[in-house]
Amino acid sequence: MSADIEKEMWTSKLRKGWQKNLPIEKLLPDTQPAYVASWIYLFGVATLAALGVIVASGLVLSFEGASWYHYSSVGHFVNSMHFWSVQFFFIFMVVHLWGKFWMAAWRGRRLLTWITGALAFVGSIATAFTGYLIQTNFDSQWISYEAKDGFNSVGIGSRFNVTNFGQMILLHVAFLPVIIGVITLIHVLLVRAKGVVPPIDAFNNELGERK
Amino acid sequence: MGIFHHFMNLKAVYIHWGWFQISITNLLVILFMLVLFGLALVLPFPGNKKGKDQK
Numbered sequence: 001m002s003a004d005i006e007k008e009m010w011t012s013k014l015r016k017g018w019q020k021n022l023p024i025e026k027l028l029p030d031t032q033p034a035y036v037a038s039w040i041y042l043f044g045v046a047t048l049a050a051l052g053v054i055v056a057s058g059l060v061l062s063f064e065g066a067s068w069y070h071y072s073s074v075g076h077f078v079n080s081m082h083f084w085s086v087q088f089f090f091i092f093m094v095v096h097l098w099g100k101f102w103m104a105a106w107r108g109r110r111l112l113t114w115i116t117g118a119l120a121f122v123g124s125i126a127t128a129f130t131g132y133l134i135q136t137n138f139d140s141q142w143i144s145y146e147a148k149d150g151f152n153s154v155g156i157g158s159r160f161n162v163t164n165f166g167q168m169i170l171l172h173v174a175f176l177p178v179i180i181g182v183i184t185l186i187h188v189l190l191v192r193a194k195g196v197v198p199p200i201d202a203f204n205n206e207l208g209e210r211k
Numbered sequence: 212m213g214i215f216h217h218f219m220n221l222k223a224v225y226i227h228w229g230w231f232q233i234s235i236t237n238l239l240v241i242l243f244m245l246v247l248f249g250l251a252l253v254l255p256f257p258g259n260k261k262g263k264d265q266k
């Protein structure tokens with residue numbers, strides 16, 4: 001009994017770990033190192049902003065339904081917002097990825113930041129793909145019938161059936177966005193916890209605080 | 212409904228170079244990303260006066 005009381009509870013472990021690695025000053029900072037004053041550091045948050053527009057316009061599409069966004073002009077507009085915010089999401093994400101690649105931003109124990117970014121990239125491709133499959137037009141019919149042979153040839157066609165509209169729409173509006181959301185949240189929290197990586201030449205002196 | 216609407220409904224135009232094939236649209240998107248990346252590196256960031264003073 002007494003041994004049980006001495007054992008630390010998971011709540012207190014979590015609290016201590018959180019306070020140590022991500023105190024509120026790190027979570028909501030009001031200053032950044034001088035080297036962050038460059039346009040290239042804006043592409044992460046630009047990607048995040050585009051994701052916000054994707055989710056908001058996607059919610060409107062879901063509530064209004066296919067007959068609305070295929071036939072009414074406001075529906076076309078919101079449908080286009082959804083499509084174009086996805087285009088810009090990917091454009092910003094790729095520039096962000098290039099920037100972080102050439103900064104070697106995985107230095108200083110930031111590997112998990114890089115990995116969660118890469119997972120967000122792969123997951124976003126899957127989400128965009130299922131989005132193309134549920135347009136309910138001839139485009140989506142064409143894409144699914146071309147894609148099914150590919151998935152069947154690698155043996156996953158029975159689990160992931162691209163011609164199954166019900167499966168694809170649920171993956172697109174429920175499962176995959178949640179996965180992207182959780183990965184993105186972890187990604188951004190990791191950036192906050194570790195701080196922005198110093199430039200390569202500043203590595204030795206600035207990274208004295210390397211943890 | 213305007214040039215843009217017309218353009219969006221055209222069949223994709225592809226260019227070939229030996230085994231290499233790409234649609235003009237995809238090529239434009241890639242070039243746009245490269246230009247954006249280049250500009251982000253060279254354009255001065257507004258309000259970066261402190262950084263200049265320190266140098």
Ligand code: HEM
Nearest residue numbers: 041044045047048097100105114117118120121191196197
């Ligand atoms: C859903 C897509 C993504 C979102 C919303 C996102 C968001 C962000 C944000 C807001 C930052 C901090 C600000 C900045 O430096 O830009 C950041 C940093 C970072 N991102 Fe992403 N990102 C995404 C995808 C990616 C991808 C695809 C990669 C690379 C594979 C990546 C790698 C990184 C790295 C390594 C950092 C840390 C930089 C540092 O510690 O200095 N991210 N991301």
